[in-house]
Amino acid sequence: MQEQVIQYLKNHREEHLNQLKEFLAIPSISALSEHHDDVVKAAEWVKDDLLKSGFDKAEVMPTDGKPVVYGEVIKNSDAPTVLIYGHYDVQPVDPVELWDSEPFDATIRDNKLYARGATDDKGQVFMHMKVMEAVLNTVDTPPVNFKVLIEGEEEIGSPTLPKFSEEHQEMLSADLIVVSDSALIEKGKPTITYGLRGLAGIQIDVKGAKGDLHSGEYGGGVMNPIHALVKILDSFRDENNKVLVDGFYDNIPELSGEEREALASVPFDEEKLRQDLEVPELTGEAGYSYVERTSVRPTLEINGIYGGFQGEGIKTVLPSEATTKITCRLVPDQDPEEIVELLTKHVEKNKPKGVEVKVTPFDKGKPYVTPFDHPVIQTAAKAYEKVYNEETAYIRGGGSIPIVAELDRILQVPVVLMGFGLPDENLHAPNEHFHLENFDKGMETLAHYWFMLEDVK
Amino acid sequence: MQEQVIQYLKNHREEHLNQLKEFLAIPSISALSEHHDDVVKAAEWVKDDLLKSGFDKAEVMPTDGKPVVYGEVIKNSDAPTVLIYGHYDVQPVDPVELWDSEPFDATIRDNKLYARGATDDKGQVFMHMKVMEAVLNTVDTPPVNFKVLIEGEEEIGSPTLPKFSEEHQEMLSADLIVVSDSALIEKGKPTITYGLRGLAGIQIDVKGAKGDLHSGEYGGGVMNPIHALVKILDSFRDENNKVLVDGFYDNIPELSGEEREALASVPFDEEKLRQDLEVPELTGEAGYSYVERTSVRPTLEINGIYGGFQGEGIKTVLPSEATTKITCRLVPDQDPEEIVELLTKHVEKNKPKGVEVKVTPFDKGKPYVTPFDHPVIQTAAKAYEKVYNEETAYIRGGGSIPIVAELDRILQVPVVLMGFGLPDENLHAPNEHFHLENFDKGMETLAHYWFMLEDVK
Numbered sequence: 001m002q003e004q005v006i007q008y009l010k011n012h013r014e015e016h017l018n019q020l021k022e023f024l025a026i027p028s029i030s031a032l033s034e035h036h037d038d039v040v041k042a043a044e045w046v047k048d049d050l051l052k053s054g055f056d057k058a059e060v061m062p063t064d065g066k067p068v069v070y071g072e073v074i075k076n077s078d079a080p081t082v083l084i085y086g087h088y089d090v091q092p093v094d095p096v097e098l099w100d101s102e103p104f105d106a107t108i109r110d111n112k113l114y115a116r117g118a119t120d121d122k123g124q125v126f127m128h129m130k131v132m133e134a135v136l137n138t139v140d141t142p143p144v145n146f147k148v149l150i151e152g153e154e155e156i157g158s159p160t161l162p163k164f165s166e167e168h169q170e171m172l173s174a175d176l177i178v179v180s181d182s183a184l185i186e187k188g189k190p191t192i193t194y195g196l197r198g199l200a201g202i203q204i205d206v207k208g209a210k211g212d213l214h215s216g217e218y219g220g221g222v223m224n225p226i227h228a229l230v231k232i233l234d235s236f237r238d239e240n241n242k243v244l245v246d247g248f249y250d251n252i253p254e255l256s257g258e259e260r261e262a263l264a265s266v267p268f269d270e271e272k273l274r275q276d277l278e279v280p281e282l283t284g285e286a287g288y289s290y291v292e293r294t295s296v297r298p299t300l301e302i303n304g305i306y307g308g309f310q311g312e313g314i315k316t317v318l319p320s321e322a323t324t325k326i327t328c329r330l331v332p333d334q335d336p337e338e339i340v341e342l343l344t345k346h347v348e349k350n351k352p353k354g355v356e357v358k359v360t361p362f363d364k365g366k367p368y369v370t371p372f373d374h375p376v377i378q379t380a381a382k383a384y385e386k387v388y389n390e391e392t393a394y395i396r397g398g399g400s401i402p403i404v405a406e407l408d409r410i411l412q413v414p415v416v417l418m419g420f421g422l423p424d425e426n427l428h429a430p431n432e433h434f435h436l437e438n439f440d441k442g443m444e445t446l447a448h449y450w451f452m453l454e455d456v457k
Numbered sequence: 458m459q460e461q462v463i464q465y466l467k468n469h470r471e472e473h474l475n476q477l478k479e480f481l482a483i484p485s486i487s488a489l490s491e492h493h494d495d496v497v498k499a500a501e502w503v504k505d506d507l508l509k510s511g512f513d514k515a516e517v518m519p520t521d522g523k524p525v526v527y528g529e530v531i532k533n534s535d536a537p538t539v540l541i542y543g544h545y546d547v548q549p550v551d552p553v554e555l556w557d558s559e560p561f562d563a564t565i566r567d568n569k570l571y572a573r574g575a576t577d578d579k580g581q582v583f584m585h586m587k588v589m590e591a592v593l594n595t596v597d598t599p600p601v602n603f604k605v606l607i608e609g610e611e612e613i614g615s616p617t618l619p620k621f622s623e624e625h626q627e628m629l630s631a632d633l634i635v636v637s638d639s640a641l642i643e644k645g646k647p648t649i650t651y652g653l654r655g656l657a658g659i660q661i662d663v664k665g666a667k668g669d670l671h672s673g674e675y676g677g678g679v680m681n682p683i684h685a686l687v688k689i690l691d692s693f694r695d696e697n698n699k700v701l702v703d704g705f706y707d708n709i710p711e712l713s714g715e716e717r718e719a720l721a722s723v724p725f726d727e728e729k730l731r732q733d734l735e736v737p738e739l740t741g742e743a744g745y746s747y748v749e750r751t752s753v754r755p756t757l758e759i760n761g762i763y764g765g766f767q768g769e770g771i772k773t774v775l776p777s778e779a780t781t782k783i784t785c786r787l788v789p790d791q792d793p794e795e796i797v798e799l800l801t802k803h804v805e806k807n808k809p810k811g812v813e814v815k816v817t818p819f820d821k822g823k824p825y826v827t828p829f830d831h832p833v834i835q836t837a838a839k840a841y842e843k844v845y846n847e848e849t850a851y852i853r854g855g856g857s858i859p860i861v862a863e864l865d866r867i868l869q870v871p872v873v874l875m876g877f878g879l880p881d882e883n884l885h886a887p888n889e890h891f892h893l894e895n896f897d898k899g900m901e902t903l904a905h906y907w908f909m910l911e912d913v914k
Contacts, residue, residue: 031770092768098668156770183674197673201771209734211555212886216654216856217640219786220698220756221747223740227694227759234691237684239809241677277666283680283811290678299677302684303774304765309782311549313488313613314658314819316784316857317760317885325766327773329676352696354740362771399673400773428774429669 001139005447008134013440017113019049020126021106023088024115030066030089030156039152042088042122043067046129046150053133055146065160066152070171073136074145080453081145083174084132085407086125086181087154090117091428098430111436118434120427124180124420125150127439131446143454147174151403154181157199157365158403165410176376176453177407180446182419184438185393186267190384190445192377193417195396196404197298198330198367200339203360204232204347206307206322213318223354225322226307232357233324235350236300240286243300243328245346251333255296263291266395276424294398299329329400336364365402366409374414375456383449384418387441418445458596462904465591470897474570476506477583478563480545481572487523487546487613496609499545499579500524503586503607510590512603522617523609527628530593531602537910538602540631541589542864543582543638544611547574548885555887568893575891577884581637581877582607584896588903600911604631608860611638614656614822615860622867629868633833633910637903638858639876641895642850643724647841647902649834650874652853653861654755655787655824657796660817661689661804663764663779670775680811682779683764689814690781692807693757697743700757700785702803708790712753720748723852733881751855756786786857793821822859831871832913840906841875844898875902 009016028042029035043060050058050071058071066089074081093103093116101107106115117123128148135142149172151161165172185191206225213222238244255263270290274282284293293299307322309315328339340361351357370377372394381392397417408415420442426432466473485499486492500517507515507528515528523546531538550560550573558564563572574580585605592599606629608618622629642648665682666675695701712720727747731739741750750756764779766772785796797818808814827834829851838849854874865872877899883889 031772032768092766092772094766094768095669199773201773209736211883211888212552213734214856214885215756215758215760215784216786216854217880217884218734218751219758219855220750220754221739221741222734222736224758226762227690230687230690230759230762231696233684233687239688277670277675277679279666279679279811280813281811282678283809284678293677294675297677299672301672301676301681301773301775302687302765303672303772304767304776305683305687305762305779306767308759308761309549309551310761310763311489311551314782314784315488315549315760315885316656316658316758318758319761322762325771327672327771329673352740354736354738356737397673398676399671423674426668427674428671428772431668 002447002451004138005131005134006444008138009130009443016130020123023122023126024106024117025104027104028089028152029092030153031092039066039089043069043152046088047071049129050148053129054136063160063164068152068161068164069150070148072147073142076141076145079142079144080175080456081147082453083147083149083172083177084128085149085177085179085403086128087121087151088125089152089155090122091155095430100431108436112433113436114431114433116432118432119421119425120432121154121181123434123439127420127443128180128446131443134447135450143451147172154401154403157362158406161403162406162410165407169410172411174411174413176413177411177415179401179404179415179417180419181401182397182417183421183423183425184419185395185423187422188388189267189390190381190388190392191419192372192381192392192394193397193419194372194394195369196367197398197400198334198336198405199327199365199400199402200330200336201325201327201362202340202343203362204229204324204326205358207320207356208354209320212320215316215318218318222318223352224318225355226319228352228355229307229322229324231352232347232350233302236346241284242286243298245342247342248298248339251335252298252331255292260292263296264289266291266393295396296331298331298334300326302326329398330367332367332369334367336366340364365400366405368405368408369396370408370415376414376453377416379452379456380416380418380449383445383452386448387445459904459908461595462588462591463901465595466587466900473587477580480579480583481563481574482561484561485546485609486549487610488549496523496546500526500609503545504528506586507605510586511593520617520621525609525618525621526607527605529604530599533598533602536599536601537632537913538604539910540604540606540629540634541585542606542634542636542860543585544578544608545582546609546612547579548612552887557888565893569890570893571888571890573889575889576878576882577889578611578638580891580896584877584900585637585903588900591904592907600908604629611858611860614819615863618860619863619867622864626867631868631870633870634864634868634872636858636861636872636874637876639854639874640878640880640882641876642852642880644879645845646724646847647838647845647849648876649829649838649849649851650854650876651829651851652826653824654855654857655791655793655862656784656822656857656859657787657793658782658784658819659797659800660780660782660819661686662815664777664813665811666777669777672773672775675775679775680809681775682812683776685809685812686764686779686781688809689804689807690759693803698741699743700755702799704799705755705796708792709755709788712749717749720753721746723748723850752853753788755788755791757783759783786855787824789824789826791824793823797821822857823862825862825865826853827865827872833871833910834873836909836913837873837875837906840902840909843905844902
């Protein structure tokens with residue numbers, strides 16, 4: 001049966017790639033309000049495609065924020081029901097001048113598809129859509145029932161989806177949740193992510209005088225908001241890159257020797273990465289390896305800073321304002337709400353005299369970790385291995401999909417994080433792309449998985 | 458005689474204001490290369506006006522940078538020769554959204570003229586031009602010979618004028634230099650600036666990975682250039698706002714008790730300033746008063762900082778680059794070249810691992826101080842007092858006119874800094890303006906000064 005599905009995908013490959021390009025052309029940037037209509041357009045696109053594929057039902061459902069696409073096709077009450085989660089929104093594209101091709105005009109070079117959203121997450125959502133289309137067009141009784149939940153706010157931290165999921169618990173009920181929004185640990189190596197870091201962030205706005213001042217007339221006598229901001233920001237981490245916020249590390253259990261050994265066994269070449277990134281050295285929290293620093297240890301990163309004169313040449317100005325955005329990646333059992341409180345207290349404690357400081361919290365997501373010996377996870381690993389001919393790696397991801405912890409909490413079923421990206425695909429950065437090798441192999445893996453799940457129930 | 462001159466100015470006031478608006482309409486921003494043609498246009502405007510006023514000679518002369526306007530009218534070999542220095546270039550106008558009227562469409566509100574350059578320095582240059590026009594149109598033998606040197610690079614630190622002045626020493630020779638590019642210490646109080654701070658600056662560019670990275674995938678394992686920059690910047694000043702650069706204060710003599718007393722006697726209301734600026738408190742280098750901090754003490758100010766995501770909402774990016782611009786105001790006898798070296802060494806010493814740091818020096822000007830008991834300075838004070846009916850204050854200015862120390866060195870004649878601005882006229886900031894009360898009184902003061910100088914020689 002899966003052979004027919006896989007053959008269907010091969011037969012329609014070019015048509016599917018053209019559809020994907022159409023999907024990627026919609027600039028559905030959730031962080032920028034001027035793209036609101038594009039976000040809605042992308043939701044409509046997904047819904048229309050699901051209906052064309054043979055879904056019983058598909059609709060664009062309102063939330064308190066951007067809409068959610070929900071669809072279902074339930075033909076076999078004996079079969080397990082899979083809820084496929086993904087997102088159709090994308091990150092902003094700046095600095096746009098660093099892209100080698102237009103971010104919303106998908107281009108194939110070297111068997112890689114370049115576009116914003118190619119790997120995160122439109123490309124992977126689209127793979128699910130096409131595998132389901134193939135199943136519905138080739139077999140009479142699908143091996144599983146499909147529900148899909150595709151949201152438009154993942155890149156801004158899924159602020160409204162938890163409430164939506166709570167309100168639609170019955171509609172979303174399933175035997176397992178499958179999420180393809182992550183990457184293989186390296187080319188050719190099947191990878192299941194069994195943990196994710198959480199997220200908590202703040203914006204800090206520092207205000208000095210009511211307007212910009214001449215640095216000659218006033219310089220030395222009025223606190224410069226950039227200096228004040230720099231002092232606050234420098235107080236966040238010590239020279240060993242430990243976070244100095246009181247209580248930041250309090251709820252994190254020490255890593256066991258066993259866990260550290262398991263992490264050390266993940267294939268990883270630090271020197272190759274250093275060369276690829278073109279940095280003089282890899283640095284991070286003292287006492288931990290690169291893999292630990294980027295998966296099981298929390299972080300505090302400044303994502304942006306701005307103040308004063310930005311033009312060419314110089315302007316001897318003492319600016320009126322300076323601002324920064326910070327996010328932390330969290331690990332079990334750090335609580336995002338509590339971390340935001342600790343960050344806010346820290347700013348309050350470290351702010352210099354002579355300026356006003358405002359802290360705005362944003363973007364909270366709980367960290368997530370799940371036992372990877374569950375049968376639906378083990379079956380996913382086997383489906384991968386059928387296609388990739390390599391043993392599956394189990395890793396904890398450094399990124400955050402805040403909704404995963406929420407869906408786990410609300411729906412109380414295992415979440416299988418099987419992604420098909422690669423680590424160097426520039427997600428959130430210029431020249432985002434997706435390796436088409438994994439587009440093909442990934443869809444084949446999913447086709448196998450649905451038929452293998454029949455036997456698990 | 459000066460009565461006729463003053464009457465001429467009164468009769469032509471409206472015509473003159475319209476001419477000034479025309480001059481202010483030229484966006485001659487020297488820092489931005491896209492305004493190069495406007496800078497040249499402003500030079501032509503000054504030259505044409507001098508010729509119309511009756512100058513023997515006026516020309517736009519090339520330099521290695523923006524052109525210089527030189528003009529002269531020499532009718533009396535027995536009279537002293539005055540070299541009037543000023544600049545026709547202006548500061549950038551951003552953030553332009555904070556202006557209440559268009560920066561290059563001069564508007565009068567409450568007897569104040571609002572426009573970029575209104576007080577710094579087109580307005581004050583224009584006053585000199587019109588007083589000379591009045592003199593040349595009302596008396597047969599002017600009381601002094603006039604030479605004018607109006608440059609187009611003051612706002613970027615006069616990089617080419619010293620060389621130009623050295624090459625044209627004979628042409629520029631005079632008995633005194635008069636500069637109107639400063640302010641009264643307060644409304645109605647004549648003020649001669651007998652010292653100026655110097656200027657030295659650097660730009661710091663920090664480079665991390667070759668491109669922006671996802672803060673989840675790489676966060677914690679790769680040095681964030683904003684964090685590196687923050688660490689460097691925070692190392693520049695301690696919590697008492699002392700500059701921590703080794704050797705920074707080495708050549709500065711301690712202030713004598715007498716100087717401190719003189720500075721303390723300058724009329725100044727700190728609480729009023731605090732309220733005007735809307736800051737919680739005035740702060741600065743511990744152990745010094747506000748007036749000392751802003752005139753006789755050196756400073757280090759961050760003029761701008763930039764890195765990472767700047768848009769609305771959040772973007773969990775680990776940026777590739779961060780940059781900052783810093784300038785120092787210097788006091789005698791700090792040497793700008795040496796200070797740039799000290800700053801560069803400091804950055805080198807304090808840069809974190811894992812990033813590349815580039816330092817670019819810019820904008821150097823020596824500090825300046827002159828004895829204020831020279832007869833031409835004392836006569837300027839008397840001219841002021843005739844019009845303002847208030848005793849003249851002698852102050853050391855916090856700003857920098859780097860060319861003043863250079864002209865002093867090259868031409869070896871006293872420099873009289875008599876300005877007609879006011880401290881709250883927003884120079885270098887949005888809503889720059891000029892009080893027309895001082896436009897009128899200032900021109901009257903200059904008319905008196907030229908006739909009083911006859912007796913000094």
